[in-house]
Structure formats: structure tokens, C-alpha cells
Amino acid sequence: MPAVAVSARPPPAVPAPGLGPVFDRLRPQLTELDGFLRAQLAAFEPEIRTLADYCLDAAGKRIRPALVFLSGWKDAGPAAPALVRAAAIVELVHLATLVHDDIMDGADLRRGRDTASRHYGPETAVLLGDALFAHALNLAAQFPTTEVCLAVSESTRKVCTGEIMQTLRRHATDVTRADYDRVIELKTAELFRVSCQLGARLGGFSAEFAAAAAEFGRQLGIAYQIYDDLADFFGDEHRIGKTLGTDLRSGKLTLPLLVLRERLPSDESAALLDEIAGRRPPDLGARLAQMRVHNVFATVSDAVQSALVAAESALTPYTALPPVPMLRQLSDALQIQVGSLRASAGG
DSSP: OOOOOOOOOOOOOOOOTTTHHHHHHTHHHHHHHHHHHHHHGGGSOGGGHHHHHHHHTTOTTOHHHHHHHHHTOOSSSOOOHHHHHHHHHHHHHHHHHHHHHHHHHTOOEETTEEOHHHHHOHHHHHHHHHHHHHHHHHHHTTSSSSHHHHHHHHHHHHHHHHHHHHHHTTTOSOOOHHHHHHHHIIIIIHHHHHHHHHHHHHTTOOHHHHHHHHHHHHHHHHHHHHHHHHHHHHSOHHHHTBOTTHHHHTTOOOHHHHHHHHHSOHHHHHHHHHHHHTSSOOOHHHHHHHHHHTTHHHHHHHHHHHHHHHHHHHHGGGTTSTHHHHHHHHHHHHHHHHHHHHHHHTO
């Protein structure tokens, strides 16, 4: 295998509050995944290997690969090669979406350093994201069955559909809660869903459990995206490692803004919608202050909790299976993250 020039590594991602015990259990599997991903750089053309490597360093918490490993969990031994490959596939798809997200959001930071878009320029970054997508599908096609490739290609299409829907609604002021729910189900929850489905199937579990695990992943993905949208306003930029307020600046009516729109007096609501539409500069400080006054945090965090309850319910018939307590730790960890965000927000 030819030598691959790689970039200087940033500090390893620190697991978010509550995720530490889960990722400690997964350390051997995630180490295998990291080695597998680094080996994939040799498959890229020499001219873009350094660029692809730069994207791998933006991996962050690797929740989606963790879902693959946890859904196929049998014991603490080495991960089956099929699970490692599947984990790499979903991570590459996720990284591709991050590259494209940062272009569309105009975000400068990702995991505490320049986004690929800022570092290489948006024209290069969009093609780099496409290359990551393509290699994920190449890996999926290497399974002896078409099941993995079919699942991944369908999920990739749905993720892209969610991104397209969100892009078409940028600066739109008539976005509804139903619109928002549909977008996050496609752009975020779908990849969580297929990660759990693939993990359970490749781990040798029944089709019935794979369907239950997939529903757990879908609901967890919904909860995670709502939490992420909440953190865009109430998080700490240095702690979460990305630019805050990107949703408001890019004209996206996420759930915190939808709730705020409903609760503001008509004149203030009109001013908010002018910011969303791009008719006036966004005022993140003013919107955050209004969210505190109108108790937006509590309402949105309740939506996170509702999705987590639905996720837990999907696993109830299978509590005796080894993956279930492991998966539930991820649900518990997200609740801890919401609590940590509440504390920093003063809620």
C-alpha cells in the first residue's frame, strides 16, 4: 500500500457529557475503525488524499459508527470485520454531509478548527464531499450481499433529500413544525436508523430486532437533531467546537426559532421573520434573550425527551438481548447532555 501523506492530527475529540462510559467500552472497536478509515486514504487519488484526511480529522464523537457497533454487540471482544466496514461506511456518509452542511451554512468552525469549506474553498469542498459519498458506496458494494449497498444508497438519497428540502426552505418564513420534522427525519434520523439496522443485521440478530433497533435509531436521531438545534443557541462555541447561531444566520427556522416565533408579540415576531428572510441582519443576542424570557429551552428540551421515550419503547420487547442495555446508554447520555446544556444556559 503506498504511503499516504496525512495532516497533523488535532487533539482527540472529548466525549460529550454522559458518553464517556459508552465510548470507553467501544475503545477497541473505534480504534479498529480509525485504522480502517486511515487505510482507505490510499484508495483516493493522490491529489486529494490530504484533503480527505483533513475531513477524517473532523469526525468528532462518531455516534453513528457507535450505533453500528452497539446494535451488533455480542461481547467486548474484537469487532467483526463486517461491523467495522459498515461503521466506516456510515461515518464517510456523515462526513460528506458535514462538508456540504458547512458550505451551505457558511460555517467557519468544525471541531474547533477551520471547516473544509473555509480551508479549501467551497468549490473544492463540495466536490470533496461528493468523493466521500462515492467511496462510502464503493465500500458498501464490496459486501457479498446487495443488502448493505441497497440500504446505504437509499439512506444517502434520503439524507440528501432532507438537505435539499432544508436548502429550498432557507429564508422561508412559512415553515411549519411538520416541515421541520420531515427534514430532520430525513437528514439526521435516517443515518441513525440505518446505522442501527446494519449493526443488528450484520451482528447476526433477527430481522425483527433489526427493525426495532432501526426505530430506536430513528427516534434517537430525531432527539439528537433537536438537541443540536437547541445547542446552536444555548451551547458554548469552544466546548462544542463549531460556530453558534448558524441556523439564524443561514435563515433556517429550526424548532427553537419556531417556538419563539409562536410566542413573540406580533411586532417582534415580524422582526424575527425579517432576519430569517434576510431583510435585516440577524441579532443572535436579542433572540437568545427572548428565548430565555419565553421559556423556549424547556419546550424544545421536552421534544428531545419525547423522542427519547419513543426510542426506549422500541427496544422494550428485546431487553434480554446484549445490544439493548448498550443502546440505552446512548439515550441516557443524550439526556445528560441536555441537562448540561440546561445548566450552562441557566435554565
